[in-house]
Amino acid sequence: xxxxxxxxxxxxxxxxxxxxxxxxxxxxxxxxxxxxxxxxxxxxxxxxxxxxxxxxxxxxxxxxxxxxxxxxxxxxxxxxxxxxxxxxxxxxxxxxxxxxxxxxxxxxxxxxxxxxxxxxxxxxxxxxxxxxxxxxxxxxxxxxxxxxxxxxxxxxxxxxxxxxxxxxxxxxxxxxxxxxxxxxxxxxxxxxxxxxxxxxxxxxxxxxxxxxxxxxxxxxxxxxxxxxxxxxxxxxxxxxxxxxxxxxxxxxxxxxxxxxxxxxxxxxxxxxxxxxxxxxxxxxxxxxxxxxxxxxxxxxxxxxxxxxxxxxxxxxxxxxxxxxxxxxxxxxxxxxxxxxxxxxxxxxxxxxxxxxxxxxxxxxxxxxxxxxxxxxxxxxx
Amino acid sequence: xxxxxxxxxxxxxxxxxxxxxxxxxxxxxxxxxxxxxxxxxxxxxxxxxxxxxxxxxxxxxxxxxxxxxxxxxxxxxxxxxxxxxxxxxxxxxxxxxxxxxxxxxxxxxxxxxxxxxxxxxxxxxxxxxxxxxxxxxxxxxxxxxxxxxxxxxxxxxxxxxxxxxxxxxxxxxxxxxxxxxxxxxxxxxxxxxxxxxxxxxxxxxxxxxxxxxxxxxxxxxxxxxxxxxxxxxxxxxxxxxxxxxxxxxxxxxxxxxxxxxxxxx
Ligand SMILES: Cc1cc2nc3c(=O)[nH]c(=O)nc-3n(C[C@H](O)[C@H](O)[C@H](O)COP(=O)(O)OP(=O)(O)OC[C@H]3O[C@@H](n4cnc5c(N)ncnc54)[C@H](O)[C@@H]3O)c2cc1C
Ligand SMILES: Cc1cc2nc3c(=O)[nH]c(=O)nc-3n(C[C@H](O)[C@H](O)[C@H](O)COP(=O)(O)OP(=O)(O)OC[C@H]3O[C@@H](n4cnc5c(N)ncnc54)[C@H](O)[C@@H]3O)c2cc1C
Numbered sequence: 001x002x003x004x005x006x007x008x009x010x011x012x013x014x015x016x017x018x019x020x021x022x023x024x025x026x027x028x029x030x031x032x033x034x035x036x037x038x039x040x041x042x043x044x045x046x047x048x049x050x051x052x053x054x055x056x057x058x059x060x061x062x063x064x065x066x067x068x069x070x071x072x073x074x075x076x077x078x079x080x081x082x083x084x085x086x087x088x089x090x091x092x093x094x095x096x097x098x099x100x101x102x103x104x105x106x107x108x109x110x111x112x113x114x115x116x117x118x119x120x121x122x123x124x125x126x127x128x129x130x131x132x133x134x135x136x137x138x139x140x141x142x143x144x145x146x147x148x149x150x151x152x153x154x155x156x157x158x159x160x161x162x163x164x165x166x167x168x169x170x171x172x173x174x175x176x177x178x179x180x181x182x183x184x185x186x187x188x189x190x191x192x193x194x195x196x197x198x199x200x201x202x203x204x205x206x207x208x209x210x211x212x213x214x215x216x217x218x219x220x221x222x223x224x225x226x227x228x229x230x231x232x233x234x235x236x237x238x239x240x241x242x243x244x245x246x247x248x249x250x251x252x253x254x255x256x257x258x259x260x261x262x263x264x265x266x267x268x269x270x271x272x273x274x275x276x277x278x279x280x281x282x283x284x285x286x287x288x289x290x291x292x293x294x295x296x297x298x299x300x301x302x303x304x305x306x307x308x309x310x311x312x313x314x315x316x317x318x319x320x321x322x323x324x325x326x327x328x329x330x331x332x333x334x335x336x337x338x339x340x341x342x343x344x345x346x347x348x349x350x351x352x353x354x355x356x357x358x359x360x361x362x363x364x365x366x367x368x369x370x371x372x373x374x375x376x377x378x379x380x381x
Numbered sequence: 382x383x384x385x386x387x388x389x390x391x392x393x394x395x396x397x398x399x400x401x402x403x404x405x406x407x408x409x410x411x412x413x414x415x416x417x418x419x420x421x422x423x424x425x426x427x428x429x430x431x432x433x434x435x436x437x438x439x440x441x442x443x444x445x446x447x448x449x450x451x452x453x454x455x456x457x458x459x460x461x462x463x464x465x466x467x468x469x470x471x472x473x474x475x476x477x478x479x480x481x482x483x484x485x486x487x488x489x490x491x492x493x494x495x496x497x498x499x500x501x502x503x504x505x506x507x508x509x510x511x512x513x514x515x516x517x518x519x520x521x522x523x524x525x526x527x528x529x530x531x532x533x534x535x536x537x538x539x540x541x542x543x544x545x546x547x548x549x550x551x552x553x554x555x556x557x558x559x560x561x562x563x564x565x566x567x568x569x570x571x572x573x574x575x576x577x578x579x580x581x582x583x584x585x586x587x588x589x590x591x592x593x594x595x596x597x598x599x600x601x602x603x604x605x606x607x608x609x610x611x612x613x614x615x616x617x618x619x620x621x622x623x624x625x626x627x628x629x630x631x632x633x634x635x636x637x638x639x640x641x642x643x644x645x646x
Binding site (some may be wrong): 007008011012014015018019044045048049050053057061062068192 | 455457504570571572573574575577578580581
């Protein structure tokens, strides 16, 4: 057992940290307040490799190991959770299945420009107004073969990156009969006629990560845009989410780390009863719990990533890491506000944003309840 | 065309400088490791651009220093330099600026065929800003300091813009040249993941004193600089005065009067 990152992973962390400290963190508040996506920083991420983390080098990707990929998202989230979510969804949710299931032609067509930042980003669209946790029973968006084309009709919800994406990976029903083999993934270029992107949702947090309802009205794409096997959409989705959950866990750790650092700093600056509040035991305990829980969460995330790297099944590990890390992050951000007292409730202080941002993490890519369901199923076997 | 970029490993810009009993130390409160001298990042970037835009065949990063300087060279490789060489020998320790210039010149001669050598404007640890000039002198090449743009390069000459205190100057000089660059010249790229991986696997050759034909004295013994009395400059004392006034216009008038009075403007 070895708890040290290797030289390459340490170097990655250093470079991403420096990049985020200079290009992302200083703009986090502006990004939240205006809802403007931080394209300036994201454009610079392409050459660094942040937009093709696990894409093979042959397609212009960085081909980093899963732990390094988690580190990248953790560091981005330390700077700005909105930007981190966009990059996480782009890499893990959207490019992930293209790498895993795409044909040579699909990979050639999409990966080089999406991984290098020449194009815009990519999105994965599973959720619908009536389908979130229960995709198999709930997805109503259909794709029907007509000649050499798929014709797609239906409504999707909560599509992260929809308005800043070139490519949408869309989960559709290809067999009206239903069942676990009735769903498929189809690649839809975002500019295809009939793709209607609604204005960005007004959210509690993550305001710099645009989320949209998207309607598909007689959207026609060639048959060869089917991603992976027909009828394997649900299985491909579950496998994609395994990987995505490591990323959301890492994102939650990054936000928690930032909130903890802010609280620690404030605790040394703020005086009550003649001493810095960092010297009151009640405050010390909040900080001690935070640093302990963050480290535990981080290790679980890296552990799940290491399982993934080893080629082993990691469904349970990813669910456990995501469940624990996201709940920890919520607690740490809550207490970071507590340490700030009244100021923590003000938009003038960053912990207020972090608390709003991290709230999604126990919901997106499978709620905490769904993670427990996944874990229970795994241990029930 | 070969390009050599001379770099140095220095403490990070957030490191805190302190002096105790004549001994200088640097420590970063955040525990940041040493970095490539920030000014050299512009030199490295410009070297890489000479390869990308002007057909340079090799861009070699060169450093003089201890084994730990390999970290700075790895950054240069990760950014896109094609090769890196470390010059490291106990005999060179404590060299003054002239001694260092002799070592730079000997290493550049050993690399051979270099047409352009690039330095950052200065290094943040000793702040002298003479390395480019002195190395040019030792090589017998033309020095072009404070370069803010490379305008054009032909087979045997280079035209650059220099950023001087009283304006900009465009000059042409025959190759080879030694240039020093200012930060206006470019925006250094971040090392890429792919670059980091390549850099981590790269073997960086180490040249010893015996590998070089250094012309003249080097090391502490030959140093003409005497470090016998090192002390911290006492902190500046001053005071802050908040300017009161009924309107912004009035406050500005009072401020301007005071600035005249103090001969600031
Ligand atoms: C900001 C944001 C970004 C998003 N980005 C994307 C995206 O890019 N792509 C995408 O496809 N989706 C995205 N989503 C959607 C997200 O994945 C879903 O919201 C999530 O999966 C939950 O689904 P739901 O909202 O339909 O909730 P529901 O499934 O309706 O769940 C409601 C509640 O019931 C509980 N519940 C449901 N079933 C069970 C059960 N069997 N046992 C116990 N409890 C249960 C849930 O845990 C939850 O507490 C995003 C959502 C948000 C808010
Ligand atoms: C929306 C809003 C409305 C408000 N309205 C009013 C109002 O109408 N009138 C009014 O007067 N005030 C008002 N307040 C101020 C509010 O009462 C204070 O914010 C609150 O009392 C905490 O004080 P503080 O913010 O100075 O935090 P601090 O006193 O600085 O506390 C910071 C942290 O240190 C902890 N701490 C401090 N001392 C100790 C100790 N001895 N031992 C252990 N832990 C300690 C605190 O529990 C907290 O976690 C309002 C605040 C907000 C945010």
